[in-house]
Amino acid sequence: MIRGRALVAGEAQGEGLMTSEPLSFWGGYDQVTGEIIDRRHPLSGQNASGRVLGVPGSRGSSTTTAVLLEAVRRGTAPAAILTANTDSFLALASIVADALYQQPLPVVELSAHDFAAVHTGEWIRVHADGSLEVGDHP
């Protein structure tokens, strides 16, 4: 069990997709498909829709929030997002998704140590109190 801080609380589960490289969702996340499209990013070409996406934080453009909000509306957003810092952009997208569509996306901040302990391919259950269970694919 890993304890994080729920920036936006919620329950979700999915296969982990982790990166140590920050991501700008604008120019980096295709809100229509959920594909990572920043061709300079290590996750380029991966699809994050429905997965538990771990990014240390967002980067660059202030339109990241709008892209993530639209992805939530379309159902192409990650199931939950794990961060390694207090990322206000990703939290905001989720808070607005809650205000507009009553669909908050769980966002959990982990310590750098815990963030590094979660790996791509692991099955991750996110709880509303910010705790995570990491295990094998059910």
Added chain:
Amino acid sequence: MKLSRTDRDQLEGRHGPAPAMAMSILVRMGEVLEADRMLDIVAAHIDSTLYMGQATLDFAEKLSGMGAKVCVPTSLNVGGVDQQGWQSWPVPPAWAEQARRQMDAYQAMGAVPTWTCAPYQTAFRPKFGQQIAWGESNAIVFANSVIGARTERYPDLLDICAALTGRVPAVGLHLEANRAGQLVIEVSGVPKSLQAEDSFYPVFGLLVGKLAGDRIPVLTGLNVRPTEDQLKAFGAATASSGSVALYHWVGVTPEAPTLEAALQGRRPQDSLQVGMPELRAAWQDLTTATGRRLDMVVLGSPHFSLDEFRRLAPMLEGRRRHPDVSFLVTSSRAMAALAEKAGALKSLREFGGRVTLDTCILTTPMLPSDVTTLMTNSAKYAYYSPGLLNTQVVFGSLSDCVQSAIEGRVVRDESLWAG
């Protein structure tokens, strides 16, 4: 978080439903950011104007439908469509209609239709020390660094909440103590001739953004005084490859008369030295295309200023672009009107160039599908085009861009960057 009486009144709906929704979002954000209070802002710049799909229109129309009105002077960033010119590009009409509705919603809230990503070059330019809530990464870094105004990195959707309430969580770069430099980057071995070149600044910015990430870099070791447009190109690049919202350039920016002042007397977290090898790598990184093939030259991210139009005009005088290469400048309606009055658009038209207003190639689906290779002098265009537009890109100086448009193939003077 301690709320003022007005904050509470807004939150509880006594100022109407729109400030209540905006304040509830701000309060939740304040909790995420562990703010202990809110503070007043005197102006806002709204990046939420960008149409990213039904959700951003839903949000804008929800607010405008509740009768939302901004309560501080508010400028608008680029919109989703060039309302006067989209028909001459392959913009899908349904898309243009949605984007226009979103632009209308923000105007209905009382914001001024500046439609530019360079609001610091308009009458909405803030002053040193002012607390503001600005969206648009390049505008944020310019306002904080070059002007010394104080803004956090406001994401889309939050900037308008600040404008509707006049309040923001008192965190981050709003607070003096958080504005100290964190990473000292000392540059050495860069020839003065290169430092004087416009194309040095986007490349240097790309490198600094990559090194700094979200830290506050302090730059030393250069011996030129950059122009405002050079700092604009530099900052836009730092906010593309990194999340830089504030940099200090010793001897150049207002909070950095000395290295000690930029660091607020503290020790930096880290220090790095960079020189030509790192700059050359950053310069190469801005180009993804390998051949000489070229479809389009595009200038103006951030939006072209009057000075930039004036510098471009004589380079185009009496010349004509190659029929296979289109030539586009993106700017604001105000800048283009000034440039027209200054006589700086005539040679651009005769050259066969076009101007798109109020938006840019990254934010409206205007490029014909047969455009696969772009050339630009903008690090921001170069950085984002491959992902957002699925094009190849070539970075060059302004004169490289003009020369390539004339010859119909990529030509670059690479001598300045030669090893």
